[in-house]
Amino acid sequence: MEDYIVRLVVVAIISWAAMFIIVRKFCPHLSFSSCNRIVSIIHAAFVVTLASLSVEDWSCPACPLASRSSPSQMRTLAISLAYLIYDLMCCLFDSHFSVDNSVHHLVNLKCN
16 A cells, blocks of 8 residues: 555544544534444545545446556545544444444455
8 A cells, every 4th residue: 555545544544533522522412323423424425525526437437447546536445444444443432332333344444
């Protein structure tokens, strides 16, 4: 993995965690899970936007097949990878531990 992608993943993990802390600070009445869901919604909207912007040719979004990812696609994947790492950590700190959710995150981390 290229150095700038590794740095982006680290910065993005810190950013997702900071966003969670900010949500907890401004919404103290919400539960841990609810605050994490808000960060999840923000992640979903952000990454879908980035993924849409990274498509180079809308007539064939997956073309050419088996080609290297463009820099914008790599950034989008790095931000998603960072979110999955953040969310896995949240799963471990949540009072309701779920094995299937943790396995889901580990499998997705492997695919990224």
